[in-house]
Amino acid sequence: MNYFLTEEQEMLKELCAQIAKEKILPVRAEYDESGEFPWDVVKVMADSDIYGVYIPEEYGGFGGGVLEMAIATEELSRVCGGIALAFAASALGAYPILLFGSDEQKKKYLPDIAAGKKLAAFALTEANAGSDAGAIETRAELSGDHYVLNGTKQWITNGGEAETYTVLARTSKGTGIRGMSCLIVEKDTPGFTFGKKEDKMGIRGSATRELIFQDCKVPKENLLGGREGTGFVIAMRTFDKSRPGVAAQAVGIAQGAFDEAAKYARHREQFGQPVGSFQGVQFMLADMATSIEAARALVYQVARAVDAGEKDIAKISAMAKVFASDVAMKVTTDAVQVLGGYGYMKEYPVEKMMRDAKITQIYEGTNQIQRSIIGSAVIKESAAKERNE
């Protein structure tokens, strides 16, 4: 389907597709096996100016928005959803600065992130605070001209590899979503160390690590949002922008799996004919192709709406994420089915794609949480409609 992308967006798509084919395809199985961080590919992406696609030109970026971030993420994920995350998770870490940073903070941090010289990471989750973001226990106490940060974050994508971290911490004694603030923390800050690197089911080329803060002194000018207590809003507005990126990752993974399944179905013969000639297989391929197109159309439209400045984007961003990630899980599972026993073997990439797809239903808010966001929004909208009747 033609999505009527601009010439620049088409060029970005082609560039990412080329990087994926020439630089990621040959190494994706290796990184999946080793779980190492793909610095060689990151360097290629940085040299190709991919890291700046969603960052304004005045801060060294390409001047695009969420749609450009989604296009790049989709094309890279088509070949490897894990390696693509070295790009997409940097965007997640950068959005709090982009959305809530002062001009000074943006000038200090965004150009290096845009150039891919420094990766970013976003740190909210803790052992006792997953879906319940307001339950974080990491504390930042103001002492003179700096905050003293104490606590442990877990499962942070790009953890240990990134240089710039946007970290949610509690700055007041209260509990819940009030009293949370967001700080920019640089990797080499004394008192900031890294814990366990996770051994994961999928997206194994992505680093997921613990961040440990022990009396870590963060300059007070690194507070985002201009005042304390804005952390929860910063996190939620960040997710509104980044969730279409997870959705795009899901579309890319699904498309990659579909392409493998369609190709295999044309070549594999049973009962003297290609398995793709059987209606049972064709119907699966038809449903896979249709659901991918529906997911892509939703993701692109949501990204365009977000970029056009539509208000109240939490619902539509959640819709894109929940729909595309459910499509990715179904399509990759069906792709394994189309390949039969070979689909279950590591010599074909679809089992990896199925493992990679699963995370898109979990991180940046599980799909149960996305449905809660959508559900409460539609109930509110219905009540508002009734009041206006």
Ligand SMILES: Cc1cc2nc3c(=O)[nH]c(=O)nc-3n(C[C@H](O)[C@H](O)[C@H](O)COP(=O)(O)OP(=O)(O)OC[C@H]3O[C@@H](n4cnc5c(N)ncnc54)[C@H](O)[C@@H]3O)c2cc1C
């Ligand atoms: C590979 C990976 C990378 C990650 N990267 C990052 C990162 O870069 N930065 C970061 O901050 N975090 C990151 N996370 C954390 C991720 O965002 C959380 O795992 C996710 O938000 C869910 O939290 P949880 O795992 O603690 O699940 P829980 O919140 O414990 O949920 C367990 C189950 O209960 C359900 N549930 C919980 N509350 C509700 C509710 N109110 N209604 C209905 N169902 C509910 C959930 O949907 C889930 O099925 C990452 C996680 C993984 C696995």
